[in-house]
Amino acid sequence: MKSDVVIVGAGIAGLSLAWTLASRGKSVVVLERGAIAKGASVRNFGMVWPVGHPLGEMRKLALRSREIWLDVARETELWVRECGAMTLAYEEIEIQVLAEFLEQADQDPGVGTLISAGEVLRRNPHVKSKGLLGAMTSETELCVDPRVTVGQLASALAKRGVPIHFNTLVGRVEPGVAIAADGQRWEADQIIVCATPDSHQLVPEANGLEKLRRCDLHMMRLAPKSSLWPVMSTHLCAGLTLGHYANFRSCPSLDALKVFHAEKWPSQTKYGIHVLVSQHGDGSLTVGDSHTYGDDSSPYLQAEIESSILEALDEFLDTSGFEVRERWIGTYSTSPGQFYAWMPVAEGVHALNLFGTGMTLSFGVAERIADELG
Numbered sequence: 001m002k003s004d005v006v007i008v009g010a011g012i013a014g015l016s017l018a019w020t021l022a023s024r025g026k027s028v029v030v031l032e033r034g035a036i037a038k039g040a041s042v043r044n045f046g047m048v049w050p051v052g053h054p055l056g057e058m059r060k061l062a063l064r065s066r067e068i069w070l071d072v073a074r075e076t077e078l079w080v081r082e083c084g085a086m087t088l089a090y091e092e093i094e095i096q097v098l099a100e101f102l103e104q105a106d107q108d109p110g111v112g113t114l115i116s117a118g119e120v121l122r123r124n125p126h127v128k129s130k131g132l133l134g135a136m137t138s139e140t141e142l143c144v145d146p147r148v149t150v151g152q153l154a155s156a157l158a159k160r161g162v163p164i165h166f167n168t169l170v171g172r173v174e175p176g177v178a179i180a181a182d183g184q185r186w187e188a189d190q191i192i193v194c195a196t197p198d199s200h201q202l203v204p205e206a207n208g209l210e211k212l213r214r215c216d217l218h219m220m221r222l223a224p225k226s227s228l229w230p231v232m233s234t235h236l237c238a239g240l241t242l243g244h245y246a247n248f249r250s251c252p253s254l255d256a257l258k259v260f261h262a263e264k265w266p267s268q269t270k271y272g273i274h275v276l277v278s279q280h281g282d283g284s285l286t287v288g289d290s291h292t293y294g295d296d297s298s299p300y301l302q303a304e305i306e307s308s309i310l311e312a313l314d315e316f317l318d319t320s321g322f323e324v325r326e327r328w329i330g331t332y333s334t335s336p337g338q339f340y341a342w343m344p345v346a347e348g349v350h351a352l353n354l355f356g357t358g359m360t361l362s363f364g365v366a367e368r369i370a371d372e373l374g
Helices: 012-023 057-075 092-104 117-123 146-159 239-243 254-264 266-270 303-316 358-373
Strands: 003-008 028-031 080-082 085-089 113-116 134-138 142-144 170-174 177-180 185-193 213-224 235-237 276-279 285-288 322-334 340-346 349-354
Touching (some): 085 117, 213 303, 239 254
Parallel strands (some): 003 028
Antiparallel strands (some): 085 134, 177 185, 213 285
16 A cells, blocks of 8 residues: 655654654655664763754744654553753853853843852752863753653554554665565655665765764663662753854854863774763763764774763763663764755655754754755
């Protein structure tokens, strides 16, 4: 039977798009090569992170995606926590950049607020007080647990009558049809490939695909040592994050901050490390990460990178109530200056890539695509 849309890939990009299209009455089929998605959609922090997106269009898209996440959570069994975020500052130059950013954002007061060190510690006593100068708080961030969210969303779609064919390896995509490796065919008016990094094999002719490059990230999960686990209350990050996210790039003091960090944190700068911390419903923390670009990146976990992440983490968070239980390499495709790419391939065939922004932008991007497809 022919469907309106066939989606290749049951990660967060494919599932959020399937949810949005099905909600608009489209008949949708999802094809997934594994028993469940195992890529970037389950190897991330579970952060819905509007504060990391530039003011203007991308922030509005992130906030719209946040709204939809909450709507979906109300309709399903998804675990979502409205936690907000704190960006901690231990250096005067970091406070200066935060102040400059908030001055630029004065037309959008919901972006954040500077608070004192004392207020930080009142909200989260596990933050380290030594050298703490203050923080920027934001109320817009959400937390999901990527390890369970993708499976829960797939189950919710199945209950809505959206078939998801797992263990189905798509070997070829053509206008009007997706063809599995065993020859089985699925016909549809629209074929959408959401299968990074398999897009290069399935739709090598996609306009813009040649600009993508691989990014690998070293991440870990810290488990609480007892059932009385410390509560973080918000997502946490610190000064190294200011050099990473695009929303801070127009701050006048950012170049000086980067020079300072290169001297203070040489190993962290070398490996593109900025430390984020999210806490899930079981008390565990997801911590990371590093950034290594290119297809020649190592598949092996490196002790130097892990120790550099933990060194930076140790500046701002007391993790004595936790221990490292798991480590992994996360990976996604990226393209300079882009947050996502909706790439035409042929009539009725597209590829969608979310560049490390899947949890934050997925539902907002899905809504845009559904509007375009009509």
